[in-house]
Amino acid sequence: MSGTSVVPNAIEFKDRRLGCIVFGAVEIAMGCLCALMIPLLFFALAEAPPDAGLDYRTTGLGVAVYACLAVALVWLGIGSILCRRWARVLLVVASWSWLLVGVLAMGAAAFAMQLSTRESANPLAALILIVTEVFLAVFFVALPGAMALFYQSKHVKATCEARDPVVRWTDTCPLQVLATSLWLGIGALATLAVPVIYRSVVPLFGVLLSGAPATLMLLAFSAISLYLAWGTYRLKLSAWWTTVVATVLFGVSTAITFWKIDVLEIYRQMGYPEQQIAQMRSLGFHSSRSFALWIAVFSLLFLGYLLWVKKYFSQGGSTRQQSPA
Numbered sequence: 001m002s003g004t005s006v007v008p009n010a011i012e013f014k015d016r017r018l019g020c021i022v023f024g025a026v027e028i029a030m031g032c033l034c035a036l037m038i039p040l041l042f043f044a045l046a047e048a049p050p051d052a053g054l055d056y057r058t059t060g061l062g063v064a065v066y067a068c069l070a071v072a073l074v075w076l077g078i079g080s081i082l083c084r085r086w087a088r089v090l091l092v093v094a095s096w097s098w099l100l101v102g103v104l105a106m107g108a109a110a111f112a113m114q115l116s117t118r119e120s121a122n123p124l125a126a127l128i129l130i131v132t133e134v135f136l137a138v139f140f141v142a143l144p145g146a147m148a149l150f151y152q153s154k155h156v157k158a159t160c161e162a163r164d165p166v167v168r169w170t171d172t173c174p175l176q177v178l179a180t181s182l183w184l185g186i187g188a189l190a191t192l193a194v195p196v197i198y199r200s201v202v203p204l205f206g207v208l209l210s211g212a213p214a215t216l217m218l219l220a221f222s223a224i225s226l227y228l229a230w231g232t233y234r235l236k237l238s239a240w241w242t243t244v245v246a247t248v249l250f251g252v253s254t255a256i257t258f259w260k261i262d263v264l265e266i267y268r269q270m271g272y273p274e275q276q277i278a279q280m281r282s283l284g285f286h287s288s289r290s291f292a293l294w295i296a297v298f299s300l301l302f303l304g305y306l307l308w309v310k311k312y313f314s315q316g317g318s319t320r321q322q323s324p325a
Contacts, residue, residue, distance in 0.1 A: 013158035024080030031073030037066045083163040089170040093179045095147035102140025176309045181233040188225035198270040203257035237313045251299025258292035
């Protein structure tokens with residue numbers, strides 16, 4: 001984490017240490033809530049009836065996600081309270097990513113609500129989707145939006161640099177590129193969990209691979225993503241080009257597959273219980289072509305982002321610059 005000590009420029013700024021402490025406390029509290037969800041998941045698994053759709057795989061996925069969130073939020077919260085430069089940069093990336101996911105999730109939920117209302121008169125499904133929209137608006141839009149605006153403030157940046165006058169690993173890579181590197185790294189680790197928690201199923205240009213071939217492909221994808229995360233952080237142009245090509249291939253392959261194959265068939269091959277699949281169908285989540293469109297939109301957005309950050313990459317990857325954020 002540490003590096004060369006630097007003396008911050010003598011500029012006037014408003015000390016935002018109190019704000020860093022308040023937001024840090026909120027993040028630690030959220031991390032503790034995530035940790036509390038872990039025993040609740042085990043309790044739910046123990047008490048759930050056999051036809052409830054809960055099993056060790058779904059519970060294991062939830063435990064892994066909540067455990068990672070708990071550790072990350074507590075770690076970042078402590079870093080915020082201590083006004084660490086690395087914590088501010090990572091919280092800028094995390095809050096903007098969180099906000100983007102929230103906006104996309106709200107759009108998907110609104111689309112699902114419209115589809116469910118049109119195809120069925122199930123009032124419970126409509127109520128669930130309304131509650132979901134409110135939850136997303138508060139915890140996936142308002143909260144991360146406030147965090148993003150706070151941590152990206154020049155006063156917060158100056159406060160952390162004054163109280164932590166050491167060059168950190170987050171300072172040697174432009175913020176926009178660091179975000180891409182972290183996304184690729186998290187995606188690689190998440191991919192490794194798929195063969196462990198679920199049966200390996202890979203959509204590939206209109207067909208579904210399963211079994212050993214799918215597992216090998218997932219492992220290869222994870223390894224490539226880890227390399228791209230490292231190469232992106234090192235500002236290697238070859239990593240940028242490879243990420244662009246991989247994004248195009250992934251978007252086209254997955255969109256074609258969802259356009260031709262029922263998305264619920266993928267869940268079925270992954271081992272989801274039939275009752276859980278029926279619940280998804282009752283909520284209107286069985287429109288595979290809508291999934292294909294969402295994947296195409298996401299891929300185009302990420303491709304546009306990659307084109308935007310290309311200016312930071314050099315042929316040899318040796319040009320290092322401090323993040324402008």
